[in-house]
Amino acid sequence: MKKLIQVLFLILLCILxxxxxxxxxxxxxxxxxxxxxxxxxxxxxxxxxxxDMMADDMGMTDDMNMTDGIGMDDDMGMMDNxxxxxxxxxxPEPTPTPEPTPELFTISVIGDETLxxxxxxxxxxxxxxxxxxxxxxxxxxKNTVQYFTNDEFTISNLECTLSDSQMxxxxxxxxxAPAANAQILTLGGVDFVTTANNHSLDFxxxxxxxxxxxxxxxxxxxxxxxxxxxxxxxxGLRIGVYCAYNDYIPSKDKAGAAIQQMKADGxxxxxxxxxxxxxxxxxxxxSQIDIGRACIDAGADLIFGCHxxxxxxxEEYNGGIIxxxxxxxxxxxxxxxxxxxxxxxQVTLKRDLxxxxxxxxxxxxxxxxxxxxxxxGYTLDNYNDYCPTPYxxxxxxxxxxxxxLNGSYQASSQGADYSNWYSSYG
Numbered sequence: 001m002k003k004l005i006q007v008l009f010l011i012l013l014c015i016l017x018x019x020x021x022x023x024x025x026x027x028x029x030x031x032x033x034x035x036x037x038x039x040x041x042x043x044x045x046x047x048x049x050x051x052d053m054m055a056d057d058m059g060m061t062d063d064m065n066m067t068d069g070i071g072m073d074d075d076m077g078m079m080d081n082x083x084x085x086x087x088x089x090x091x092p093e094p095t096p097t098p099e100p101t102p103e104l105f106t107i108s109v110i111g112d113e114t115l116x117x118x119x120x121x122x123x124x125x126x127x128x129x130x131x132x133x134x135x136x137x138x139x140x141x142k143n144t145v146q147y148f149t150n151d152e153f154t155i156s157n158l159e160c161t162l163s164d165s166q167m168x169x170x171x172x173x174x175x176x177a178p179a180a181n182a183q184i185l186t187l188g189g190v191d192f193v194t195t196a197n198n199h200s201l202d203f204x205x206x207x208x209x210x211x212x213x214x215x216x217x218x219x220x221x222x223x224x225x226x227x228x229x230x231x232x233x234x235x236g237l238r239i240g241v242y243c244a245y246n247d248y249i250p251s252k253d254k255a256g257a258a259i260q261q262m263k264a265d266g267x268x269x270x271x272x273x274x275x276x277x278x279x280x281x282x283x284x285x286x287s288q289i290d291i292g293r294a295c296i297d298a299g300a301d302l303i304f305g306c307h308x309x310x311x312x313x314x315e316e317y318n319g320g321i322i323x324x325x326x327x328x329x330x331x332x333x334x335x336x337x338x339x340x341x342x343x344x345x346q347v348t349l350k351r352d353l354x355x356x357x358x359x360x361x362x363x364x365x366x367x368x369x370x371x372x373x374x375x376x377g378y379t380l381d382n383y384n385d386y387c388p389t390p391y392x393x394x395x396x397x398x399x400x401x402x403x404x405l406n407g408s409y410q411a412s413s414q415g416a417d418y419s420n421w422y423s424s425y426g
Contacts, residue, residue, distance in 0.1 A: 102352045104360060105152035105237055107269070109304050109345040110388075111326035112159045113193065114333045115140070115184055116177035119169075121335070129177075129332035132385045137181070140330040141188030143371055143389040147344050148189025152233050155241065155271065156185070156329060157306040158193035158222070160202075163210035167203040172418065174202040175333065179214035184330070186218050191233075194273040196225040196243035197307065223273060226251075228258045230267050237349070237357075240267030242300075245275040248307070252291055256298040263299055268357045269349060270300045277308040277325055279416035280338060282409055284312050284324040296320035301359075302347065309416065310339040313407040314364075321347065321362065328369050335384050338416070341401045342367045342388060366391045366401030 116129050123130035133139045141148070148154045160175035161167070162182055169176075185193065193215070200208055215222045221231050223243035230240045240262035244250035255272055262270050272295045276288050284292070284305075292303045296318050303322040305312065309331075312324035327342045344365040350358050371389040391398040403409040 100353055102350050103235070105233075105235065105349045105351065106150075107239070107271075107302075107347050107349060108148055108151045108154040109302075109323060109326055109347075110154070110156045110190075111306055111329040111342055112157050112309075112331055113185065113190075113329055114159045114175050114199075114331050115162075115181040116160055116175050117332045118173055118175060118334070127335050127382050129386050132387070133184075137183045138187050140184050140386055141388075143387055144344065144367065145188050147346070147365060151189070151346065152235060152237060152349075153192065153231070153239050154190045155192045155194070155273065155304060156190050157197060157273070157275070157304075157326075158185070158195055158211070158215075159197050159199045160332075161199070161207040161211050162214035163203065163207055165206075165210065167207055169202045169204075169207075171199075171202050173199075173333065175199060176203060176207070177332075179210070179217065182214045182218040182220060186220055190220065192221045192223065192231060192239075192241060194223045194241070194243040194275070194304075194306075196223060196245040196273065197275040198245065198248075200225070200245075226254055228262055230262060230265055237351070238266055238268045240265070240270040241273060242271070243273045248276050249287055250274045250276060250291055252294045255291070255295050255300075259295060259298045259300050268351075269302070271302045271304055272300045273304045273306075275307045276305055277312065279307070279309050281308060281414050282310060282312060282404060282411045283407070288324055292322040292324065293317055296322065309337065311341055311343060311401065311404040314345070314405050321359075329388055330386050331369055331384070332386050335382050337369055337384055340369050340383070341397070341404060342369050343401055343405065344390075364402070364405055366398045368397065 114129075117123070117125075121128050125131050138145070160177050162177055162179045164179050167176060195208070195211060200211070203210075212222065212224075221229065223229055223241050226244050226246070228240060228242040230238050232238050240259075242255060242258040242262065244255060250272075259270055259272070272292075274288075274291065276291070278285060288305065292305070292315075295303055301320050303320070303324075305323055305325045306327075308325040309328055310325065311327040315322040315324065323345055326345065327339065328337060329342055331337060344367060345362065346365070347362040348360040350360040352358070367388045367390050369386075369388055370384045371387045372383050372385050391401065400409070
């Protein structure tokens with residue numbers, strides 16, 4: 001405030017002096033010793049303001065004089081905008097509002113989740129799913145969770161019953177995990193599972209209802225046989241998912257009707273989750289190709305296939321994507337799966353300013369179903385620790401996965417034979 005008063009005083013003084021000089025110039029030179037008419041000022045020595053104007057009339061005090069902090073080199077001086085700071089001379093320009101841009105979202109797809117060992121392997125065994133996990137529900141996804149926690153939506157296939165009750169099953173292979181194992185999926189970043197598969201009824205309707213209850217308890221969305229659900233994600237994407245098994249041959253008519261209904265209900269992106277194909281065959285059969293393409297033609301965006309226990313090719317068809325099989329992921333069904341390769345599929349969706357959803361691209365992350373590769377000293381009998389782990393980019397394993405997904409893989413043998421499975425346990 002003191003500086004401002006000084007500045008204003010200087011401006012006023014300059015105006016007064018300038019006025020006097022102009023007035024004197026207009027009247028012409030006065031004789032020596034005479035006084036200019038109409039003026040009380042007769043010499044240069046008298047061209048100053050009385051002391052009482054300097055101090056009293058202008059409110060100046062002794063510490064507010066001409067030499068107190070004001071000079072030619074001062075940042076408030078006469079040569080610098082007459083002593084007025086820049087921020088008082090001009091208003092600052094407002095920060096421009098950023099232009100809106102399209103939004104990008106990632107959808108992740110992974111294979112079978114069997115969150116327990118088969119009935120012939122005790123939970124007390126160090127090689128069992130429970131033994132490897134050792135009470136740590138984050139363990140199975142510890143090497144891959146980073147791909148799912150920051151995406152928009154992750155879908156997988158749940159291939160076991162979740163129940164704490166003892167139940168009977170007539171199946172050759174059956175899998176019952178504790179209900180609390182549902183949190184393996186939620187802690188791992190999974191948002192949705194399909195239960196439409198050949199193991200959903202291992203323990204009949206009671207087992208299936210128990211599974212639904214466990215998934216609801218831990219807040220995990222799920223799909224049922226021959227039903228669809230539309231899930232709204234955190235950022236408002238409406239993902240429609242239709243699930244079907246139907247003894248490995250989903251109905252094209254039922255799927256087509258579900259797709260049309262999801263579109264009518266406002267789904268932004270439509271996924272068909274199908275349990276189909278033949279175990280350990282690396283190419284889709286004619287039924288898979290026919291059903292998959294028919295669903296894309298009907299308006300589906302992505303076909304998510306599973307069941308084969310191995311990867312099958314990815315096909316881009318008529319603007320959609322068909323994942324014929326994503327193989328296994330955290331698979332407790334075997335300590336030594338015949339095929340150890342799996343992958344994470346991720347598609348990027350772009351939401352434009354008008355709300356239109358389009359595919360911006362997709363990628364895969366080749367993985368092993370275990371963090372214990374057989375070539376690092378582990379045997380084929382115990383290498384699976386149920387903790388999927390990405391392969392090193394550019395490695396032989398990494399490239400083998402890519403060949404299975406692009407259809408160039410040449411298998412030395414195909415098909416699964418379980419005829420001697422029981423005898424192997426004595």
